[in-house]
Amino acid sequence: MADAEGLTHEPHPVTPTTSAASQARRWCSFLLGDECFAVDSGLVVEVLRSRRLTRVPLAARGILGLIHLRGRIVPVIDPAEPLAVSRRPGTTPRPHLVIAPGEDWYGLLVDEMLDVIEIDPVRIEGPTGGTELLQGTFAAADRLVHLLDPERMIQSLARPRLAAGSRTGGV
Amino acid sequence: MGDNSEFIGEFLVESTENLDQLDKDLLALEAEPGDPQRLASIFRTVHTIKGNSGFFGFSKLGALAHSGEHLLGRLRDGKLSLDDRITGTLYSMVDAVRAILRAIEATGTEGEQDFRELSRQLAAVATEESTPGLEGQAAGEPDDVEQEPPAAEPADRAAAPVVADAETAAAVVVAPVVAGPVRPASPPAVVPPTVPSPAAAPSAAAATIPTAESTVRVDVDLLASILDLVGELVLARNELKSIETEDPAVLAAAQRINSVTNALQETAVKTRMQPIDHVFSRFPRTVRDLAKACGKEVAFTIDGADTELDRTLIESIRDPLTHLIRNAIDHGIETPAARLAVGKPRAGKVLLRAFNESGRVTIELADDGGGIDVERVREKAVARGLVSTAAAAALADDEVLQFIFEPGFSTAREVTSVSGRGVGMDVVRTNIEAIGGTVEIHSDRGLGTTVRVHVPLTLAIMPALVVHVAGERFAIPQAAVSELVPVRRTGGGSRIEGLAVAPVMRIRGRLVPLVFLDTFLGLRAETACRDAGTVVLVRVDDREYGLVVDGSTGSAQAGRGCRDLLESASLSTIVVKPIGGVLAALGMYAGATVLGDGGVVLILDLRGVARGAELPPLERAAEADGETAVAAARERYLVCHTRVGRRIAVPLADVVRLEQYRARDVQAAGPRQVVRRGDGFTPLADADGLLAAGRSLANGPAEPDAGLSVVVVRVSGAEVGITVERIIDVIAAESSFQDTLTAAGVAGTVALGGQATEVLDLAAAVSNG
Numbered sequence: 001m002a003d004a005e006g007l008t009h010e011p012h013p014v015t016p017t018t019s020a021a022s023q024a025r026r027w028c029s030f031l032l033g034d035e036c037f038a039v040d041s042g043l044v045v046e047v048l049r050s051r052r053l054t055r056v057p058l059a060a061r062g063i064l065g066l067i068h069l070r071g072r073i074v075p076v077i078d079p080a081e082p083l084a085v086s087r088r089p090g091t092t093p094r095p096h097l098v099i100a101p102g103e104d105w106y107g108l109l110v111d112e113m114l115d116v117i118e119i120d121p122v123r124i125e126g127p128t129g130g131t132e133l134l135q136g137t138f139a140a141a142d143r144l145v146h147l148l149d150p151e152r153m154i155q156s157l158a159r160p161r162l163a164a165g166s167r168t169g170g171v
Numbered sequence: 172m173g174d175n176s177e178f179i180g181e182f183l184v185e186s187t188e189n190l191d192q193l194d195k196d197l198l199a200l201e202a203e204p205g206d207p208q209r210l211a212s213i214f215r216t217v218h219t220i221k222g223n224s225g226f227f228g229f230s231k232l233g234a235l236a237h238s239g240e241h242l243l244g245r246l247r248d249g250k251l252s253l254d255d256r257i258t259g260t261l262y263s264m265v266d267a268v269r270a271i272l273r274a275i276e277a278t279g280t281e282g283e284q285d286f287r288e289l290s291r292q293l294a295a296v297a298t299e300e301s302t303p304g305l306e307g308q309a310a311g312e313p314d315d316v317e318q319e320p321p322a323a324e325p326a327d328r329a330a331a332p333v334v335a336d337a338e339t340a341a342a343v344v345v346a347p348v349v350a351g352p353v354r355p356a357s358p359p360a361v362v363p364p365t366v367p368s369p370a371a372a373p374s375a376a377a378a379t380i381p382t383a384e385s386t387v388r389v390d391v392d393l394l395a396s397i398l399d400l401v402g403e404l405v406l407a408r409n410e411l412k413s414i415e416t417e418d419p420a421v422l423a424a425a426q427r428i429n430s431v432t433n434a435l436q437e438t439a440v441k442t443r444m445q446p447i448d449h450v451f452s453r454f455p456r457t458v459r460d461l462a463k464a465c466g467k468e469v470a471f472t473i474d475g476a477d478t479e480l481d482r483t484l485i486e487s488i489r490d491p492l493t494h495l496i497r498n499a500i501d502h503g504i505e506t507p508a509a510r511l512a513v514g515k516p517r518a519g520k521v522l523l524r525a526f527n528e529s530g531r532v533t534i535e536l537a538d539d540g541g542g543i544d545v546e547r548v549r550e551k552a553v554a555r556g557l558v559s560t561a562a563a564a565a566l567a568d569d570e571v572l573q574f575i576f577e578p579g580f581s582t583a584r585e586v587t588s589v590s591g592r593g594v595g596m597d598v599v600r601t602n603i604e605a606i607g608g609t610v611e612i613h614s615d616r617g618l619g620t621t622v623r624v625h626v627p628l629t630l631a632i633m634p635a636l637v638v639h640v641a642g643e644r645f646a647i648p649q650a651a652v653s654e655l656v657p658v659r660r661t662g663g664g665s666r667i668e669g670l671a672v673a674p675v676m677r678i679r680g681r682l683v684p685l686v687f688l689d690t691f692l693g694l695r696a697e698t699a700c701r702d703a704g705t706v707v708l709v710r711v712d713d714r715e716y717g718l719v720v721d722g723s724t725g726s727a728q729a730g731r732g733c734r735d736l737l738e739s740a741s742l743s744t745i746v747v748k749p750i751g752g753v754l755a756a757l758g759m760y761a762g763a764t765v766l767g768d769g770g771v772v773l774i775l776d777l778r779g780v781a782r783g784a785e786l787p788p789l790e791r792a793a794e795a796d797g798e799t800a801v802a803a804a805r806e807r808y809l810v811c812h813t814r815v816g817r818r819i820a821v822p823l824a825d826v827v828r829l830e831q832y833r834a835r836d837v838q839a840a841g842p843r844q845v846v847r848r849g850d851g852f853t854p855l856a857d858a859d860g861l862l863a864a865g866r867s868l869a870n871g872p873a874e875p876d877a878g879l880s881v882v883v884v885r886v887s888g889a890e891v892g893i894t895v896e897r898i899i900d901v902i903a904a905e906s907s908f909q910d911t912l913t914a915a916g917v918a919g920t921v922a923l924g925g926q927a928t929e930v931l932d933l934a935a936a937v938s939n940g
Contacts, residue, residue: 052770054643054763054770054771054772054773055643056754056757056760056773057643057692057693057694057759058692058693058757058759059753059754059757060753063753063754066750066763066771066773067771068765068769068771070399070403071399071400071402071403071748072399072748073748073749073750073751073762073763073765073771074751075750075751075753075754104749104751104752104753105751106751154753155753157753158752158753158756
């Protein structure tokens with residue numbers, strides 16, 4: 001199982017430099033399809049291997065199910081849904097990146113975990129993708145890293161799928 | 172203030188408790204003015220607050236307490252005697268101190284309010300009837316008395332006060348298991364707020380040393396995390412149990428872990444419990460103030476204040492109960508003059524009691540006031556369009572009283588400052604139901620009103636039924652489940668009778684709407700439960716409905732019984748966990764839980780499901796008047812075949828129940844046919860007979876054993892059973908009701924299932940049936 005720790009990706013061009021080291025924040029980066037995203041590492045609770053999910057009927061499409069972690073019920077979210085990126089094909093187990101943007105915890109189903117990178121805030125640019133779910137974008141040496149705003153992303157899933165009677169909707 | 176914050180927190184908790192005690196003491200003092208023990212106790216409390224506020228530099232609070240202490244000192248020394256004015260001023264002081272404490276809690280400062288006027292008032296009251304010139308002394312005097320209270324109380328009084336204080340103190344203690352009153356087996360559990368602090372009440376502390384020493388204050392969050400960890404342990408234990416092994420050593424260890432875990436879970440749950448007194452203790456003061464404000468006299472009694480309830484629930488019942496008390500005093504209890512006029516004692520009685528009843532806590536508020544005018548409620552319900560005149564007339568008094576819980580419903584003739592704006596009872600019900608409770612009301616005109624609130628002991632842990640649907644599992648709170656009924660394809664009373672529009676099941680004569688959980692939740696496109704499911708009958712908000720879940724598949728029709736039911740649903744005790752804002756917003760799930768096998772299971776929100784399924788309002792459907800054609804368009808009808816094969820419809824709202832008789836059960840009573848039901852008779856009217864205007868077409872001799880389908884309807888308060896050949900379906904009207912095409916026995920027509928269907932004229936059925 002290609003789990004979270006077994007990083008196959010080439011090491012990241014480690015971070016901006018020196019001066020603003022105190023200002024720099026650490027971001028936990030991961031892949032969704034071919035695109036690289038990151039969340040503030042301060043929000044990260046744990047990275048889990050794939051777990052069995054309990055489906056939540058009638059929930060928004062991006063909500064894949066529930067898992068149990070340390071006494072809490074954690075909804076697992078497919079970030080590819082709200083971000084509209086295409087997933088890597090295949091059915092290999094995917095790691096859950098569990099984050100705590102607020103009181104509640106949420107699991108993000110990602111394709112592959114990458115490094116924790118340090119980013120100087122001054123090097124963050126406005127979001128390029130034109131989506132409100134991003135806080136900005138950081139140009140690393142070899143790729144763009146999209147910095148997620150997890151709270152907004154989760155809020156975007158609060159809309160229920162059709163109410164009762166959506167008899168055809170399948171997850 | 173810097174690092175004092177922790178101490179300030181303690182100071183706040185302690186002072187708040189002291190104020191509760193103060194309220195009690197003041198009330199007792201009012202009943203028995205001049206009681207030296209009470210006075211001493213009050214004095215000490217105020218003195219403590221003064222001392223603490225000086226320590227933390229809260230000057231406003233200090234000044235206020237100082238003035239109060241001065242007044243109390245004079246009272247204690249017998250230089251003043253208690254009168255209404257002094258009591259009122261002392262109450263104002265208590266309120267002011269509360270306000271300051273709240274401000275400190277919220278902002279860390281004493282707030283903007285100015286209490287100097289109150290201080291002056293306290294000083295003014297204190298100097299009344301006393302020798303002039305004392306004013307100058309005022310500042311100095313408290314210093315004199317400061318040494319007195321603990322030490323210098325006359326020795327002969329000392330024995331009595333200790334006992335008195337110990338009693339009152341014990342009543343305020345909120346400890347769940349202080350000094351192990353219930354089970355010696357449980358360790359004296361940690362205790363959230365309110366052990367009377369030694370500093371606050373020296374003599375009380377002295378008398379209750381065991382309490383003080385066996386309890387500690389513990390952060391509520393810490394208790395919550397202990398409970399979470401215990402939950403985890405329970406899961407681990409379950410995993411352990413599922414491991415198959417023959418090793419006796421492992422088995423023995425597993426067995427011990429099992430029993431310890433059970434005991435631990437039970438104990439941990441107890442830490443969440445608090446005596447309901449935590450809420451009740453404030454009410455005597457509330458009652459007193461309200462009675463004064465309304466010019467009424469009230470004898471208020473509290474019973475069962477030691478009944479325990481989950482801490483989180485205790486807070487949520489405070490507001491609803493306060494509202495009920497307000498209602499009882501403002502609207503329930505009459506003025507002394509009015510009471511004397513009808514031969515009641517001057518003072519009204521209000522009894523608040525709590526007790527355990529079948530796994531729930533019941534809180535009852537009874538008054539012996541004027542009661543609720545049921546007829547006024549009836550009128551008002553009709554005026555507000557909640558029910559038609561005819562339907563209202565048919566309702567029993569207790570049913571009519573339920574309208575009081577409708578939003579904006581008030582029978583108060585005038586708005587008073589206390590209550591009567593018509594907001595309230597609906598909020599009471601909403602709040603109580605939000606914590607899984609129910610409210611019922613009973614009233615006798617002239618004799619009083621009783622409101623009963625039933626709440627669960629705890630929300631955190633509850634028994635639940637786990638059902639299977641399309642490979643998923645869901646938990647249903649057991650408190651709401653009344654019955655499990657297997658679905659049969661043929662035969663007896665548990666067949667599903669509706670079609671897709673509005674499936675119903677007939678259960679002991681009642682028509683119960685059904686929700687197919689598989690299609691409702693979108694798990695299957697077409698339900699698989701119609702012929703082989705299990706119906707879980709649930710009741711929520713006075714409405715009963717059936718959730719159809721998967722039965723055990725493939726078993727023979729004859730073999731279906733208890734065992735199969737157990738296969739499709741199992742009972743377990745679950746720990747309720749929140750599912751987070753995003754999913755809670757769906758309104759379909761009340762939370763989730765983790766089962767013994769580690770699987771996560773959603774808990775169904777039965778109220779949400781009922782809303783989502785748009786169940787027909789069986790109970791209070793308006794009668795289809797000609798004018799309300801729009802409403803009628805959505806109305807549901809029971810469609811039947813008469814014995815000569817005519818297709819007719821009866822408004823579902825008028826159907827009371829469906830019954831099956833045999834032809835030989837029918838008796839003649841004069842020109843009518845009747846059938847015995849309980850100790851009364853239900854008159855029968857044959858549908859064909861009604862349609863043929865009295866000509867008995869199909870009343871030919873039936874086999875004595877032939878089945879008779881009877882639709883019992885209630886119109887204008889009278890019940891009549893209409894005999895039909897077969898009940899086909901409950902169908903929602905596709906057009907508005909047309910009363911133009913009337914023929915004999917026909918009230919009009921409506922489109923049902925694509926056909927214009929004649930609606931039986933029930934009024935005629937009642938009059939000439």
